[in-house]
Amino acid sequence: MSSRLTAVVVLALLATSARADDLADAKAAYAESVAVAREELLDSFTDAVKAAAEAGELVSVTELVEQKEAFEKAGELPTNRFIKEAVEAYESAEKEARGEVVKAYETALSDLTKSAKFEEARKVGNALQAIKNGGVVGATGTETETTTPPPKPRPSDPVLAELQEAKEEYQADYDEVAKQLLADIDERILELSKAGQLDAIEAVQKLREEFESTGNIENPADDDVKFAKAKFDRALTRHVRAMTASYRKAIGRYRRAKNTEGVEKLEAELAAWTADAGRPTGTSRVIDLIRLVDVKFDAKPTNKWSVKDGSLYCTDGGLVPKVVFPYEPPREYDFSMEFMQPNLRNDLGMIMPNRAGSTFYWGIGGRDSLFLLRAASDPQPFKRNLKGAFRPGVKYRTRVQVREKEVRTYVNGRLIYAYKGDLGNLGVDNWHRTEATNQLAVFADDPTMFSKITVKEVSGPGRVIREATN
Numbered sequence: 082m083s084s085r086l087t088a089v090v091v092l093a094l095l096a097t098s099a100r101a102d103d104l105a106d107a108k109a110a111y112a113e114s115v116a117v118a119r120e121e122l123l124d125s126f127t128d129a130v131k132a133a134a135e136a137g138e139l140v141s142v143t144e145l146v147e148q149k150e151a152f153e154k155a156g157e158l159p160t161n162r163f164i165k166e167a168v169e170a171y172e173s174a175e176k177e178a179r180g181e182v183v184k185a186y187e188t189a190l191s192d193l194t195k196s197a198k199f200e201e202a203r204k205v206g207n208a209l210q211a212i213k214n215g216g217v218v219g220a221t222g223t224e225t226e227t228t229t230p231p232p233k234p235r236p237s238d239p240v241l242a243e244l245q246e247a248k249e250e251y252q253a254d255y256d257e258v259a260k261q262l263l264a265d266i267d268e269r270i271l272e273l274s275k276a277g278q279l280d281a282i283e284a285v286q287k288l289r290e291e292f293e294s295t296g297n298i299e300n301p302a303d304d305d306v307k308f309a310k311a312k313f314d315r316a317l318t319r320h321v322r323a324m325t326a327s328y329r330k331a332i333g334r335y336r337r338a339k340n341t342e343g344v345e346k347l348e349a350e351l352a353a354w355t356a357d358a359g360r361p362t363g364t365s366r367v368i369d370l371i372r373l374v375d376v377k378f379d380a381k382p383t384n385k386w387s388v389k390d391g392s393l394y395c396t397d398g399g400l401v402p403k404v405v406f407p408y409e410p411p412r413e414y415d416f417s418m419e420f421m422q423p424n425l426r427n428d429l430g431m432i433m434p435n436r437a438g439s440t441f442y443w444g445i446g447g448r449d450s451l452f453l454l455r456a457a458s459d460p461q462p463f464k465r466n467l468k469g470a471f472r473p474g475v476k477y478r479t480r481v482q483v484r485e486k487e488v489r490t491y492v493n494g495r496l497i498y499a500y501k502g503d504l505g506n507l508g509v510d511n512w513h514r515t516e517a518t519n520q521l522a523v524f525a526d527d528p529t530m531f532s533k534i535t536v537k538e539v540s541g542p543g544r545v546i547r548e549a550t551n
Contacts, residue, residue, distance in 0.1 A: 111182045122152070129145050131282070143274065186209040247323075261313070262310065270289075368408065374406065378407070384397075385399075392532045393531040395527070403522050410433070412485060415480055419531070421530045434518055439518055440508070442455045450467045452490075452497055454490060456508050462507070
Protein backbone atom coordinates (compact mmCIF):
# COMPACT_ATOMS: atom_id res chain seq x y z
CA MET A 82 0.00 0.00 0.00
CA SER A 83 1.45 3.39 -0.94
CA SER A 84 2.20 5.92 1.78
CA ARG A 85 -0.38 8.30 0.29
CA LEU A 86 -3.07 5.62 0.32
CA THR A 87 -2.09 4.62 3.86
CA ALA A 88 -2.47 8.24 4.97
CA VAL A 89 -5.92 8.43 3.35
CA VAL A 90 -7.04 5.23 5.13
CA VAL A 91 -5.71 6.46 8.50
CA LEU A 92 -7.44 9.82 8.10
CA ALA A 93 -10.69 8.06 7.19
CA LEU A 94 -10.44 5.87 10.28
CA LEU A 95 -9.72 8.88 12.47
CA ALA A 96 -12.69 10.73 10.98
CA THR A 97 -14.95 7.75 11.66
CA SER A 98 -13.69 7.57 15.26
CA ALA A 99 -14.22 11.32 15.73
CA ARG A 100 -17.80 11.05 14.41
CA ALA A 101 -18.52 8.19 16.80
CA ASP A 102 -17.13 10.22 19.70
CA ASP A 103 -19.21 13.25 18.69
CA LEU A 104 -22.40 11.17 18.61
CA ALA A 105 -21.55 9.54 21.95
CA ASP A 106 -20.87 12.93 23.53
CA ALA A 107 -24.14 14.33 22.15
CA LYS A 108 -26.15 11.42 23.52
CA ALA A 109 -24.40 11.62 26.89
CA ALA A 110 -25.18 15.35 27.09
CA TYR A 111 -28.82 14.60 26.19
CA ALA A 112 -29.07 11.94 28.91
CA GLU A 113 -27.60 14.33 31.50
CA SER A 114 -29.94 17.19 30.54
CA VAL A 115 -33.03 14.99 30.62
CA ALA A 116 -32.00 13.45 33.96
CA VAL A 117 -31.72 16.92 35.52
CA ALA A 118 -35.08 17.97 34.00
CA ARG A 119 -36.67 14.76 35.30
CA GLU A 120 -35.44 15.42 38.85
CA GLU A 121 -36.78 18.98 38.69
CA LEU A 122 -40.20 17.73 37.55
CA LEU A 123 -40.32 15.09 40.31
CA ASP A 124 -39.40 17.74 42.89
CA SER A 125 -42.28 19.90 41.61
CA PHE A 126 -44.91 17.31 42.55
CA THR A 127 -44.63 18.12 46.28
CA ASP A 128 -45.36 21.80 45.68
CA ALA A 129 -48.16 20.94 43.27
CA VAL A 130 -49.86 18.60 45.77
CA LYS A 131 -49.58 21.25 48.48
CA ALA A 132 -51.06 23.92 46.18
CA ALA A 133 -53.93 21.64 45.19
CA ALA A 134 -54.62 20.77 48.83
CA GLU A 135 -54.62 24.43 49.87
CA ALA A 136 -57.10 25.12 47.07
CA GLY A 137 -59.34 22.37 48.43
CA GLU A 138 -59.18 20.38 45.18
CA LEU A 139 -59.18 16.78 46.35
CA VAL A 140 -59.50 15.40 42.81
CA SER A 141 -56.32 17.21 41.78
CA VAL A 142 -54.42 15.91 44.80
CA THR A 143 -55.42 12.34 43.94
CA GLU A 144 -54.54 12.84 40.27
CA LEU A 145 -51.11 14.26 41.12
CA VAL A 146 -50.19 11.32 43.34
CA GLU A 147 -51.25 8.87 40.61
CA GLN A 148 -49.57 10.87 37.85
CA LYS A 149 -46.30 11.03 39.77
CA GLU A 150 -46.28 7.24 40.02
CA ALA A 151 -47.02 6.94 36.29
CA PHE A 152 -44.19 9.35 35.45
CA GLU A 153 -41.71 7.50 37.66
CA LYS A 154 -42.63 4.07 36.30
CA ALA A 155 -43.40 4.72 32.63
CA GLY A 156 -42.36 8.30 31.88
CA GLU A 157 -45.95 9.43 31.33
CA LEU A 158 -46.10 13.22 31.66
CA PRO A 159 -48.63 14.56 34.18
CA THR A 160 -51.56 16.60 32.90
CA ASN A 161 -52.90 18.20 36.07
CA ARG A 162 -53.04 22.00 35.87
CA PHE A 163 -51.19 22.46 39.18
CA ILE A 164 -48.02 21.08 37.62
CA LYS A 165 -48.47 22.48 34.13
CA GLU A 166 -45.56 24.95 34.29
CA ALA A 167 -43.14 22.28 35.51
CA VAL A 168 -44.19 19.96 32.68
CA GLU A 169 -43.67 22.73 30.13
CA ALA A 170 -40.18 23.35 31.54
CA TYR A 171 -39.39 19.63 31.28
CA GLU A 172 -40.64 19.45 27.69
CA SER A 173 -38.65 22.55 26.76
CA ALA A 174 -35.45 21.10 28.26
CA GLU A 175 -35.96 17.76 26.49
CA LYS A 176 -36.69 19.46 23.17
CA GLU A 177 -33.59 21.62 23.42
CA ALA A 178 -31.40 18.62 24.31
CA ARG A 179 -32.91 16.53 21.49
CA GLY A 180 -32.18 19.37 19.06
CA GLU A 181 -28.48 19.18 19.92
CA VAL A 182 -28.49 15.42 19.26
CA VAL A 183 -30.20 15.99 15.90
CA LYS A 184 -27.49 18.49 14.93
CA ALA A 185 -24.76 15.96 15.78
CA TYR A 186 -26.46 13.25 13.71
CA GLU A 187 -27.00 15.62 10.78
CA THR A 188 -23.31 16.54 10.81
CA ALA A 189 -22.30 12.87 10.93
CA LEU A 190 -24.70 12.02 8.10
CA SER A 191 -23.27 14.79 5.93
CA ASP A 192 -19.67 13.76 6.64
CA LEU A 193 -20.32 10.09 5.93
CA THR A 194 -22.08 10.90 2.66
CA LYS A 195 -19.21 13.14 1.53
CA SER A 196 -16.79 10.32 2.37
CA ALA A 197 -18.83 7.87 0.24
CA LYS A 198 -19.52 5.69 3.28
CA PHE A 199 -23.08 5.12 2.17
CA GLU A 200 -23.89 2.08 4.30
CA GLU A 201 -22.89 3.89 7.52
CA ALA A 202 -24.67 7.00 6.28
CA ARG A 203 -27.90 5.04 5.81
CA LYS A 204 -27.70 3.68 9.37
CA VAL A 205 -27.09 7.15 10.81
CA GLY A 206 -29.89 8.53 8.62
CA ASN A 207 -32.33 5.92 9.93
CA ALA A 208 -31.35 6.72 13.51
CA LEU A 209 -31.72 10.45 12.81
CA GLN A 210 -35.23 9.97 11.43
CA ALA A 211 -36.23 7.90 14.47
CA ILE A 212 -34.94 10.60 16.83
CA LYS A 213 -36.79 13.32 14.88
CA ASN A 214 -39.95 11.23 15.19
CA GLY A 215 -39.61 11.16 18.96
CA GLY A 216 -37.74 7.88 19.35
CA VAL A 217 -35.61 7.15 22.39
CA VAL A 218 -32.19 8.72 21.95
CA GLY A 219 -29.45 6.10 21.98
CA ALA A 220 -31.84 3.15 21.80
CA THR A 221 -31.92 2.61 18.02
CA GLY A 222 -30.53 -0.48 16.40
CA THR A 223 -27.93 1.52 14.52
CA GLU A 224 -25.75 2.19 17.52
CA THR A 225 -22.64 0.12 17.92
CA GLU A 226 -21.99 0.83 21.57
CA THR A 227 -23.73 -1.17 24.27
CA THR A 228 -26.44 0.46 26.40
CA THR A 229 -25.61 -1.85 29.31
CA PRO A 230 -23.25 -0.20 31.79
CA PRO A 231 -19.98 -2.06 32.26
CA PRO A 232 -19.71 -4.08 35.47
CA LYS A 233 -17.98 -2.37 38.35
CA PRO A 234 -14.38 -3.51 38.71
CA ARG A 235 -13.87 -6.03 41.50
CA PRO A 236 -10.95 -5.85 43.91
CA SER A 237 -8.26 -8.40 43.08
CA ASP A 238 -8.20 -9.50 46.73
CA PRO A 239 -10.87 -12.28 47.01
CA VAL A 240 -11.74 -11.24 50.58
CA LEU A 241 -12.45 -7.65 49.51
CA ALA A 242 -14.21 -8.83 46.34
CA GLU A 243 -16.67 -10.90 48.38
CA LEU A 244 -17.17 -8.03 50.83
CA GLN A 245 -17.83 -5.66 47.92
CA GLU A 246 -20.59 -7.97 46.68
CA ALA A 247 -22.13 -7.93 50.15
CA LYS A 248 -21.98 -4.11 50.24
CA GLU A 249 -23.74 -3.84 46.88
CA GLU A 250 -26.40 -6.33 47.99
CA TYR A 251 -26.90 -4.36 51.21
CA GLN A 252 -27.24 -1.09 49.29
CA ALA A 253 -29.86 -2.63 47.00
CA ASP A 254 -31.77 -3.94 50.03
CA TYR A 255 -31.57 -0.55 51.75
CA ASP A 256 -32.79 1.27 48.64
CA GLU A 257 -35.75 -1.11 48.45
CA VAL A 258 -36.91 -0.65 52.07
CA ALA A 259 -36.36 3.13 51.84
CA LYS A 260 -38.45 3.23 48.68
CA GLN A 261 -41.23 1.31 50.45
CA LEU A 262 -41.20 3.74 53.39
CA LEU A 263 -41.55 6.71 51.03
CA ALA A 264 -44.39 4.93 49.23
CA ASP A 265 -46.16 4.35 52.57
CA ILE A 266 -45.76 8.05 53.43
CA ASP A 267 -47.14 9.07 50.02
CA GLU A 268 -50.14 6.81 50.60
CA ARG A 269 -50.70 8.49 53.96
CA ILE A 270 -50.58 11.93 52.31
CA LEU A 271 -53.24 10.76 49.84
CA GLU A 272 -55.48 9.55 52.68
CA LEU A 273 -55.15 12.89 54.47
CA SER A 274 -55.90 14.73 51.23
CA LYS A 275 -59.12 12.80 50.80
CA ALA A 276 -60.04 13.75 54.36
CA GLY A 277 -59.19 17.41 53.70
CA GLN A 278 -56.70 17.59 56.61
CA LEU A 279 -54.36 20.24 55.22
CA ASP A 280 -52.31 20.82 58.39
CA ALA A 281 -51.70 17.10 58.75
CA ILE A 282 -50.62 16.88 55.10
CA GLU A 283 -47.97 19.54 55.64
CA ALA A 284 -46.69 17.79 58.77
CA VAL A 285 -46.35 14.44 56.97
CA GLN A 286 -44.67 16.10 53.99
CA LYS A 287 -42.05 17.48 56.38
CA LEU A 288 -41.46 13.97 57.72
CA ARG A 289 -40.92 12.78 54.16
CA GLU A 290 -38.44 15.57 53.51
CA GLU A 291 -36.66 14.76 56.78
CA PHE A 292 -36.16 11.16 55.69
CA GLU A 293 -34.95 12.13 52.21
CA SER A 294 -32.51 14.61 53.72
CA THR A 295 -31.15 12.64 56.69
CA GLY A 296 -32.10 9.00 56.14
CA ASN A 297 -34.09 9.02 59.38
CA ILE A 298 -37.32 10.28 60.97
CA GLU A 299 -37.10 11.30 64.62
CA ASN A 300 -40.23 10.54 66.65
CA PRO A 301 -42.94 10.87 63.97
CA ALA A 302 -46.20 12.10 65.49
CA ASP A 303 -48.44 10.62 62.80
CA ASP A 304 -49.43 7.06 63.80
CA ASP A 305 -49.41 5.71 60.23
CA VAL A 306 -45.96 7.12 59.54
CA LYS A 307 -44.78 5.80 62.91
CA PHE A 308 -46.00 2.31 61.90
CA ALA A 309 -44.33 2.56 58.48
CA LYS A 310 -41.08 3.73 60.09
CA ALA A 311 -41.15 0.80 62.53
CA LYS A 312 -41.61 -1.59 59.60
CA PHE A 313 -38.65 0.10 57.87
CA ASP A 314 -36.50 -0.25 61.02
CA ARG A 315 -37.30 -3.96 61.38
CA ALA A 316 -36.42 -4.70 57.75
CA LEU A 317 -33.28 -2.59 57.94
CA THR A 318 -32.12 -4.35 61.10
CA ARG A 319 -32.18 -7.69 59.25
CA HIS A 320 -30.06 -6.28 56.42
CA VAL A 321 -27.65 -4.62 58.86
CA ARG A 322 -27.11 -7.92 60.67
CA ALA A 323 -26.32 -9.62 57.37
CA MET A 324 -23.88 -6.88 56.40
CA THR A 325 -22.21 -6.99 59.80
CA ALA A 326 -21.83 -10.77 59.44
CA SER A 327 -20.13 -10.21 56.07
CA TYR A 328 -17.67 -7.82 57.70
CA ARG A 329 -16.99 -10.32 60.52
CA LYS A 330 -16.42 -13.09 58.00
CA ALA A 331 -13.93 -10.97 56.04
CA ILE A 332 -12.12 -9.96 59.25
CA GLY A 333 -11.92 -13.62 60.29
CA ARG A 334 -10.42 -14.63 56.94
CA TYR A 335 -7.79 -11.91 57.25
CA ARG A 336 -7.05 -12.93 60.85
CA ARG A 337 -6.50 -16.56 59.84
CA ALA A 338 -4.21 -15.40 57.05
CA LYS A 339 -2.31 -13.27 59.62
CA ASN A 340 -3.08 -10.14 57.58
CA THR A 341 -2.88 -7.71 60.51
CA GLU A 342 -3.17 -4.61 58.33
CA GLY A 343 -6.31 -5.97 56.64
CA VAL A 344 -7.88 -6.82 60.01
CA GLU A 345 -7.23 -3.34 61.39
CA LYS A 346 -8.57 -1.65 58.27
CA LEU A 347 -11.82 -3.65 58.17
CA GLU A 348 -12.39 -3.34 61.93
CA ALA A 349 -12.06 0.45 61.66
CA GLU A 350 -14.40 0.49 58.64
CA LEU A 351 -16.98 -1.61 60.50
CA ALA A 352 -16.72 0.59 63.59
CA ALA A 353 -17.33 3.71 61.50
CA TRP A 354 -20.23 2.05 59.71
CA THR A 355 -21.94 1.17 63.01
CA ALA A 356 -21.16 4.47 64.77
CA ASP A 357 -24.52 6.19 64.32
CA ALA A 358 -26.08 6.68 67.80
CA GLY A 359 -23.97 3.81 69.15
CA ARG A 360 -25.79 1.12 67.18
CA PRO A 361 -25.66 -0.26 63.64
CA THR A 362 -28.34 1.34 61.52
CA GLY A 363 -27.03 0.96 58.01
CA THR A 364 -27.94 4.53 57.27
CA SER A 365 -25.34 7.22 56.76
CA ARG A 366 -24.32 9.13 59.88
CA VAL A 367 -25.92 12.56 60.17
CA ILE A 368 -24.05 15.11 62.28
CA ASP A 369 -25.58 18.23 63.83
CA LEU A 370 -22.86 20.78 63.10
CA ILE A 371 -24.36 23.52 65.26
CA ARG A 372 -23.79 21.32 68.33
CA LEU A 373 -20.06 21.30 67.55
CA VAL A 374 -19.72 25.09 67.46
CA ASP A 375 -17.73 26.94 70.08
CA VAL A 376 -17.95 30.60 69.09
CA LYS A 377 -14.62 31.40 70.78
CA PHE A 378 -12.76 29.08 68.41
CA ASP A 379 -14.96 28.72 65.30
CA ALA A 380 -16.52 32.14 64.62
CA LYS A 381 -14.73 34.72 62.49
CA PRO A 382 -15.16 37.28 64.06
CA THR A 383 -16.40 36.06 67.43
CA ASN A 384 -18.49 39.16 68.19
CA LYS A 385 -20.86 38.59 65.25
CA TRP A 386 -22.01 35.05 66.08
CA SER A 387 -23.90 33.31 68.86
CA VAL A 388 -25.54 29.94 69.60
CA LYS A 389 -28.87 29.85 71.40
CA ASP A 390 -31.48 27.09 71.87
CA GLY A 391 -29.87 24.91 69.22
CA SER A 392 -29.75 27.62 66.54
CA LEU A 393 -26.76 29.52 65.17
CA TYR A 394 -27.13 33.30 64.78
CA CYS A 395 -25.16 35.77 62.72
CA THR A 396 -25.93 38.93 64.67
CA ASP A 397 -24.29 41.52 62.43
CA GLY A 398 -22.95 41.87 58.89
CA GLY A 399 -19.91 43.38 57.26
CA LEU A 400 -16.79 41.67 55.84
CA VAL A 401 -18.65 38.33 55.40
CA PRO A 402 -18.66 36.79 58.92
CA LYS A 403 -18.06 33.01 58.92
CA VAL A 404 -18.26 29.97 61.16
CA VAL A 405 -15.79 27.20 60.38
CA PHE A 406 -17.03 23.92 61.87
CA PRO A 407 -14.55 21.63 63.64
CA TYR A 408 -15.33 18.89 61.15
CA GLU A 409 -13.73 17.47 57.99
CA PRO A 410 -16.17 15.70 55.63
CA PRO A 411 -15.53 12.49 53.68
CA ARG A 412 -15.22 12.65 49.88
CA GLU A 413 -18.99 12.25 49.42
CA TYR A 414 -21.60 13.88 51.65
CA ASP A 415 -24.77 16.01 51.86
CA PHE A 416 -24.35 19.45 53.47
CA SER A 417 -27.71 20.95 54.52
CA MET A 418 -28.94 24.03 56.33
CA GLU A 419 -32.20 25.76 57.23
CA PHE A 420 -32.10 29.55 57.56
CA MET A 421 -34.12 32.74 57.85
CA GLN A 422 -33.17 36.40 57.37
CA PRO A 423 -35.32 39.18 58.86
CA ASN A 424 -34.13 41.52 56.12
CA LEU A 425 -32.58 40.87 52.71
CA ARG A 426 -29.37 42.47 51.48
CA ASN A 427 -26.40 40.23 50.62
CA ASP A 428 -26.33 36.48 50.04
CA LEU A 429 -25.33 33.77 52.52
CA GLY A 430 -24.08 30.28 51.94
CA MET A 431 -21.93 27.21 52.51
CA ILE A 432 -18.19 26.67 52.06
CA MET A 433 -16.74 23.23 51.24
CA PRO A 434 -13.36 21.65 50.38
CA ASN A 435 -12.56 21.40 46.67
CA ARG A 436 -9.92 18.62 47.17
CA ALA A 437 -7.26 20.79 45.52
CA GLY A 438 -6.00 22.65 48.57
CA SER A 439 -8.76 25.27 48.57
CA THR A 440 -12.52 25.57 48.94
CA PHE A 441 -15.64 26.44 46.93
CA TYR A 442 -18.98 27.83 47.96
CA TRP A 443 -22.70 27.76 47.24
CA GLY A 444 -24.23 31.21 47.75
CA ILE A 445 -27.96 31.96 47.80
CA GLY A 446 -30.48 34.58 48.86
CA GLY A 447 -30.22 38.30 49.43
CA ARG A 448 -32.33 41.04 47.87
CA ASP A 449 -31.14 39.97 44.39
CA SER A 450 -32.24 36.36 45.04
CA LEU A 451 -28.84 35.05 44.00
CA PHE A 452 -27.97 31.43 43.18
CA LEU A 453 -24.20 30.98 42.72
CA LEU A 454 -21.92 27.95 42.55
CA ARG A 455 -18.54 29.63 42.70
CA ALA A 456 -15.43 28.93 40.60
CA ALA A 457 -11.97 30.32 41.19
CA SER A 458 -12.33 32.58 38.14
CA ASP A 459 -14.92 33.58 35.55
CA PRO A 460 -16.95 32.30 33.84
CA GLN A 461 -18.87 30.87 36.77
CA PRO A 462 -20.37 27.36 36.41
CA PHE A 463 -23.74 28.64 37.58
CA LYS A 464 -24.96 32.12 38.48
CA ARG A 465 -28.54 33.25 38.36
CA ASN A 466 -30.73 35.96 39.87
CA LEU A 467 -34.41 35.07 40.26
CA LYS A 468 -36.19 38.18 41.50
CA GLY A 469 -38.59 37.49 44.35
CA ALA A 470 -37.36 33.94 45.03
CA PHE A 471 -36.53 34.83 48.65
CA ARG A 472 -38.56 36.84 51.15
CA PRO A 473 -37.65 38.27 54.57
CA GLY A 474 -38.86 36.38 57.61
CA VAL A 475 -39.38 33.09 55.71
CA LYS A 476 -37.45 29.90 56.46
CA TYR A 477 -35.69 28.19 53.56
CA ARG A 478 -33.78 24.93 53.26
CA THR A 479 -30.81 24.31 51.00
CA ARG A 480 -28.73 21.20 50.45
CA VAL A 481 -25.47 20.59 48.57
CA GLN A 482 -24.78 17.00 47.54
CA VAL A 483 -21.07 16.44 46.95
CA ARG A 484 -20.12 13.30 45.06
CA GLU A 485 -16.86 12.08 43.49
CA LYS A 486 -17.20 14.21 40.36
CA GLU A 487 -20.53 15.95 40.84
CA VAL A 488 -22.12 18.68 42.95
CA ARG A 489 -25.92 19.03 43.07
CA THR A 490 -27.58 22.01 44.77
CA TYR A 491 -31.16 22.13 46.10
CA VAL A 492 -33.45 24.75 47.63
CA ASN A 493 -36.59 23.55 49.46
CA GLY A 494 -36.12 20.10 47.91
CA ARG A 495 -35.96 21.43 44.35
CA LEU A 496 -32.87 20.74 42.25
CA ILE A 497 -31.35 24.08 41.22
CA TYR A 498 -28.12 23.06 39.49
CA ALA A 499 -26.03 19.94 38.84
CA TYR A 500 -22.31 20.46 38.22
CA LYS A 501 -20.29 17.57 36.78
CA GLY A 502 -16.53 17.66 36.64
CA ASP A 503 -13.41 18.11 38.73
CA LEU A 504 -14.18 19.79 42.06
CA GLY A 505 -10.75 21.40 41.84
CA ASN A 506 -12.19 23.70 39.16
CA LEU A 507 -14.53 25.20 41.78
CA GLY A 508 -13.21 27.88 44.11
CA VAL A 509 -13.73 31.02 46.19
CA ASP A 510 -12.98 34.71 46.03
CA ASN A 511 -11.06 36.54 48.76
CA TRP A 512 -14.24 37.48 50.65
CA HIS A 513 -15.15 33.82 51.22
CA ARG A 514 -11.72 32.28 51.76
CA THR A 515 -11.01 30.26 54.93
CA GLU A 516 -7.73 29.00 56.33
CA ALA A 517 -9.11 25.55 57.18
CA THR A 518 -9.53 24.30 53.62
CA ASN A 519 -10.55 20.75 54.65
CA GLN A 520 -13.45 21.85 56.87
CA LEU A 521 -17.06 22.87 56.27
CA ALA A 522 -18.16 26.44 56.94
CA VAL A 523 -21.10 28.83 56.54
CA PHE A 524 -21.16 32.56 55.96
CA ALA A 525 -23.61 35.43 56.13
CA ASP A 526 -23.24 39.17 55.62
CA ASP A 527 -26.36 40.23 57.48
CA PRO A 528 -28.32 39.07 60.56
CA THR A 529 -29.37 35.47 59.93
CA MET A 530 -30.81 32.61 61.97
CA PHE A 531 -29.55 29.13 61.04
CA SER A 532 -32.05 26.80 62.72
CA LYS A 533 -30.45 23.63 61.38
CA ILE A 534 -27.06 22.77 59.83
CA THR A 535 -26.20 19.11 59.25
CA VAL A 536 -23.87 16.90 57.24
CA LYS A 537 -24.87 13.42 56.08
CA GLU A 538 -21.83 11.22 55.50
CA VAL A 539 -22.19 9.14 52.34
CA SER A 540 -18.86 7.57 51.36
CA GLY A 541 -17.63 6.93 54.89
CA PRO A 542 -16.96 8.72 58.17
CA GLY A 543 -15.66 12.25 58.30
CA ARG A 544 -13.48 13.57 61.13
CA VAL A 545 -14.85 15.48 64.13
CA ILE A 546 -11.91 17.64 65.19
CA ARG A 547 -13.46 18.74 68.48
CA GLU A 548 -16.47 17.22 70.19
CA ALA A 549 -19.60 19.17 71.09
CA THR A 550 -19.26 21.80 73.80
CA ASN A 551 -22.81 23.20 73.86
